[in-house]
Amino acid sequence: MGKRITREMREQRAREANFDPDKSKLSGERVLRGLEPCVERGYNDMWEIWEEYCETSQNCDIFDEQTKKHFIIFLAKITKGMQSLKDPRPKPSSIWQRWKRFTANWARKKGEQLPHDVTNSGTMFIRQELHKHVPLNLKPHERHYLTEIHFKNLLQQLWWNDWYLFPYPIYRVYLSATLKLCMYSSGRVGEYVESTARLGSGRGLHVPQDLTILVICNRKNQPEVIIRPTRDAKGMSEKKNKHPQHPMAEDIESLPLYLNPVLEPLAICLARGLFRDFKTADEIFALEPPPGEYYELVLGTPSIPLYGSQLPGEYFPGTPFFEVMSDKGPTGRILNASWLDDGLAKLGRRGGYDNRISFHDIRAEALVRADENGYSKDELMKFAGHGDPRMFFESYMPATSSVGGVENILGLARRRDISMHFRGLSLRRHPRLWQALPAKVRQELEDSPECAKLNDQIGELTARIQAASTDDMRQKLQDQRQNLYKQKHQLLAIKLDTWQLRLPKERKPGTTEHEDNTPLYHWTWFERVAHLMPERKRLSRLLPLSVPLRSPEGRQALEDMIAICRQKNPVxxxxxxxxxxxxxxxxxxxxxxxxxxxxxxxxxxxxxxxxxxxxxxxxxxxxxxxxxxxxxxxxxxxxxxxxxxxxxxxxxxxxxxxxRGxxxxxxxxxxxxxxxxxxxxxxxxxxxxxxxxxxxxxxxxxxxxxxxxxxxxxxxxxxxxxxxxxxxxxxxxxxxxxxxxxxxxxxxxxxxxxxxxxxxxxxxxxxxxxxxxxxxxxxxxxxxxxxxxxxxxxxxxxxxxxxxxGPSNKLFSPNQTSSDGSRDRTREDSSSGSCDNDDNKNNSLGVTEAGGLASVSLSHIDPRLFEPGTW
Ligand SMILES: [Zn+2]
Ligand SMILES: [Zn+2]
Ligand SMILES: [Zn+2]
Known part of the structure; x- marks a missing residue:
């Protein structure tokens, strides 16, 4: 036992440490729990609405049932649904979220919680009666599972014949990498890139601190690369040491290259010169640790500037692994979840899926598979990054039971090949989905009164723009015209959506891709231009091969991916x-x-x-x-x-x-x-x-x-x-x-x-x-x-x-700039092309972690659809 400390000693220590006996300098306010910026914004927004309501209705007694119900109705009336273009009605859950935010903030502002009967009666009103006063979208939320087959389809769409050109070629590698990282680690959308809830924080996967790469001598006595990313898991801001880490190995036995988890991370590290000691894949593959040993490949700052320059990081120590690019090179900023969410949704639509695919569908499947594979509850919780063991059952367990009822009774061997088909059913796919309207439908839409009126107005504005005398006036008119184009785009987008969504449901089972009467313009595009993209052309041939990463084919694929990362122009x-x-x-x-x-x-x-x-x-x-x-x-x-x-x-x-010219x-x-x-x-x-x-x-x-x-x-x-x-x-x-x-x-x-x-x-x-x-x-x-x-x-x-x-049918826009060109770049940067995007942001406060569910993005539509002069 240590020496007893006397009162004199305590006083002396306080004196020595400059303890100030005057307490009047300290603030008299209660200390509240710190909030994530996004939550705080949500709280403040709700409080503003409440204060506005109080002003206009001259009554702010929340204990009064009439006032409370009236306020909730007001709230519902000013809330728009996530897919406001298709269905403007909000879901009861989003009103309830806002109500919860309001009551929670009440406790912070007023210093005491609202009594349970007050908050609960509000909740019950939203659940049971609100729809009688305000039109609500009462369709229950359906959990989708991105099963293995869908996962493969998406990667194939990305690497086999994709007609979409990302603004920067490295983004294709990023998307491929995040798809796999999330699938293999059950990651959420905002854990490897910056989450929408942590906007401006710059958090996500950074090197060197969040990525460890080892070369081990494996059980086959062969050298093997293992990567281990760290997930900046949701709800674990205070527990950094508990962030889940997921080792992923190079050896995937006889599976094809495109499923290899190590491929893209290695390509990104090599393309950017992140390895302190190695410059090429061959140098890494030449390492042979003795049996039972391992080598760590130390990561550092990028030593290879892309497109000429590297701007210094703004927020965080280390380099974002998924970095925002600009024409001048990497910007030091990390990509965010809306980029990723949108990228996946568009990829899904290009891949022929009718529902908007989200990263949470990937996570759900990863967790269900881990459960089916018999891991313990604790292992599952660690994998998921859950703090509560009930979370899995309540939020992710599919409706289709994984217990084989027949095998169970008849004593047959356990079947693992059935339930996933049912889980994957809600994501319907048409492998040759219409990607644009056929000429005739498109023309008929042009001729419709609604569109014709817009066309007239656009024509009139164009004439006025040409005649405008000042730049100011011209700009004003151009803005007006832009707005009209936007409206026209919406008309076309809704029409295309209708066409697209019907196809997967109406497709006759057993129809081969070539018997389908879908126009093939987009589907043959890559074949027509592949000679302008030698790396992608080669990758589309190499990635399906079932060869090890360190085989000559694997090394070539790695080289090609590195080349793509370093390209500024994909063409x-x-x-x-x-x-x-x-x-x-x-x-x-x-x-x-x-x-x-x-x-x-x-x-x-x-x-x-x-x-x-x-x-x-x-x-x-x-x-x-x-x-x-x-x-x-x-x-x-x-x-x-x-x-x-x-x-x-x-x-x-x-x-x-x-x-691109x-x-x-x-x-x-x-x-x-x-x-x-x-x-x-x-x-x-x-x-x-x-x-x-x-x-x-x-x-x-x-x-x-x-x-x-x-x-x-x-x-x-x-x-x-x-x-x-x-x-x-x-x-x-x-x-x-x-x-x-x-x-x-x-x-x-x-x-x-x-x-x-x-x-x-x-x-x-x-x-x-x-x-x-x-x-x-x-x-x-x-x-x-x-x-x-x-x-x-x-x-x-x-x-x-x-x-x-058989003859291929293409849908619209055969000419010039093909799928995107430089216009797309501006669209990506300003995000002005997608009307739904903005809507998405406005509403992101209304959703939980599944915020990505959002609306079906319309910006997968070729921008030329609404530009004059391209026809
Ligand atoms: Zn010839
Ligand atoms: Zn010449
Ligand atoms: Zn013909």
């Missing part, structure tokens, strides 16, 4: 039109073209190279289908004839396509292709911009008359159409050639007589009777060539694969 130059050392490759021209915009760059090189080759050889022509130059006229003519004789070697999408495919005129009176080179003439293709098409349109049946004219189809407009719809849907903007052939209200076409917008919900020309509705011209002959041709890239299976 490389056309393989035939590449600058050499930044200069034009043409003989005699050494112009520096590297800094030119992509469009100017390839056009210069194409013209210059063609001219110089012509000078040299007397003739030069590029076959864009095969990506090869021909220097002899006769040989080229023969080559063109070869293509014409074998239509399956010509992609069925004839429309001009470029990505770089040409992916020139346009071909369908009428020319089928015109046997022309020479082969004339027929296969490549149009190098949409305008010249349109000019050529217009010549054919001029001679067509509506009362005579007309044919597509191309090599691929021999179907007849009754009107020019019908033909144009066909060109757009099947051949990716946009319907000309001028619509001289159709009077308002006149319907072109396709079977079952909806008479107006409202009709579409009655069933999928709409008719577009599809595989089943017209015969392809038969060709006599056998498949084996095709192989002789030096054709490396194009999608005659799909042309052989």
């Amino acid at each position: 490389s130059d056309h393989p035939n039109l590449k600058p050499v050392n930044g200069c034009c490759p043409a003989h005699g021209c050494s112009m520096e073209v590297e800094s030119l915009p992509a469009k100017k760059r390839w056009k210069h090189i194409y013209r210059c190279l063609k001219r110089s080759l012509q000078k040299q050889h007397g003739f030069a022509s590029l076959c864009f289908i095969c990506c090869s130059w021909f220097m002899q006229e006769a040989e080229f003519a023969q080559h063109c004839q070869y293509h014409l004789d074998r239509p399956e070697t010509i992609p069925i999408q004839y429309g001009y396509l470029e990505v 770089m040409i992916a495919s020139p346009g071909y005129c369908p009428q020319r292709l089928g015109d046997a009176s022309k020479s082969a080179t004339e027929r296969l003439k490549a149009f190098l911009d949409p305008q010249s293709l349109k000019k050529d098409m217009d010549k054919y349109y001029e001679v067509l008359e509506d009362d005579k049946p007309m044919e597509c004219g191309s090599l691929h189809c021999d179907v007849l159409f009754n009107s020019v407009l019908e033909l144009q719809y066909h060109y757009q849907d099947v051949h990716c050639i946009p319907v000309p903007r001028k619509r001289s052939n159709v009077k308002p209200g006149e319907k072109s007589g396709a079977a079952g076409s909806p008479q107006d917008g409202d009709n579409t919900s009655s069933g999928l009777e709409f008719h577009i020309t599809t595989a089943g509705s017209f015969k392809r011209k038969r060709t006599e060539t056998s498949d084996s002959e095709i192989i002789d041709l030096p054709v490396k890239r194009h999608n005659y694969g799909s042309a052989c299976r």
Whole structure:
């Protein structure tokens, strides 16, 4: 026992430590529990509403039942549903949340809690009576589970054939990494990136402190990389030492590369130079710790600047692992949960899912699987980051029992392959979901009174903008017009949503992807542009392989992913039109073209190279289908004839396509292709911009008359159409050639007589009777060539694969900038494109941790849908 301390000693210690006997300097206020910024905002908002209510109703006696009910009704009236576009009615739960916030804040403000009967009567009023006064959305919340099959579908969508271009290529790797991290660790959306509830805190996964990487000598006596991320778990701000950590191993046996948890984290670390001692994957894979030993790979600050520069971190020690990028490089800021949530929801829609997928669906599945796999309650709690053992049962346990009732009674072996199918059922998918409206529906929407009115107003504003005398005035008018575009976008988005949501439900089981009558523009896009994205093209081939990460294929995949992380622009130059050392490759021209915009760059090189080759050889022509130059006229003519004789070697999408200014495919005129009176080179003439293709098409349109049946004219189809407009719809849907903007052939209200076409917008919900020309509705011209002959041709890239299976139908917007281009970048940055996003933010206070449920985002729609001049 220590020495007894006397009173004198205590006084001396207090004196020595400068204890101030004067207490008047201290605040007299009670100390309240500190709040997370988001909670505090919610409390303050509610208090403001209460004070406003008191002012207007001149009564603030919350103990009075009438006042209380009246206040709750007021609250419900001013609250909008999460998906306010589709359903403006709020859910009772969100009103109840606000009520709880109000009562909790009452206790803080007034120093004493409201009596239980007061708060409870409010709760009961919301549950039982409120819907009689205010329209409420009474549909119960359904928990979705992102089962293994859905998880794989999403990753495949991201890496196999995705047409979406992220503003920065590294974001694709980020999304892939977070999907896996969350699935393998049951992470919440705001734990690896900054949570919405902790906005501005900069919290999330940081290196070096939250990521540990080891190379161990594993049970097979082989070296193996293990990563261990730390989750900044929700509700554990005060218990940092208890944050769950999840080791994930490189060895996933015979499963394919794309499921490997180590792939993306390793790629990100190497791309950014985060390893203190290693620069390449080969150096890491060469490490061989002795049996039973391990090496730690120390992480440090990034040593490789992306796109040239690295801005210093703003909030946190360490580097955010998922960092916001800018054109000038990493910004030091961490990506946030809305980015991730939105990214996943859009990916889900692109992957064909009707429901909005959220990260919580991933977490739910991870927890259920852990439970099914027989881990103990304590292990499960640690894995989940739960402090309360009841949480799992109450919030995550699926309705479908995992006890096999039949096996249980009949003494059969336990089946583990059944319940997950039922769990995954609520996420319905159509593997070829419409990604845009077909030309006809789109046109009918344009012609609808609602849209026509907006179009008129837009036209009027455009004229006024052109005539505006001052910049100020112009800006004002432009803002007004922007607003109208937004409204139009909403109309289109709702229409597309209707189309999209119906498909997964109506799909006949057993239908193969190719029998589906869904237009395939988006689904063939990647194939059409893959030659401009060599890394992604290779990855789409490598990632499905069932090989170890340290195999040659695995290393190549890692290299490609590192390259993607470091790219600023996802699009490389056309393989035939590449600058050499930044200069034009043409003989005699050494112009520096590297800094030119992509469009100017390839056009210069194409013209210059063609001219110089012509000078040299007397003739030069590029076959864009095969990506090869021909220097002899006769040989080229023969080559063109070869293509014409074998239509399956010509992609069925004839429309001009470029990505971020770089040409992916020139346009071909369908009428020319089928015109046997022309020479082969004339027929296969490549149009190098949409305008010249349109000019050529217009010549054919001029001679067509509506009362005579007309044919597509191309090599691929021999179907007849009754009107020019019908033909144009066909060109757009099947051949990716946009319907000309001028619509001289159709009077308002006149319907072109396709079977079952909806008479107006409202009709579409009655069933999928709409008719577009599809595989089943017209015969392809038969060709006599056998498949084996095709192989002789030096054709490396194009999608005659799909042309052989049946014509693909694309939905709108075949021209120019493909899926996003730079416009998307601005959209991502300003988030002005998605009207629903804002709504999302406004309402984020009204939801619990599942805040991501939010609304179905509309911004997956191509922005060109609502831009003038692209048609
Ligand atoms: Zn040149
Ligand atoms: Zn060719
Ligand atoms: Zn056709």
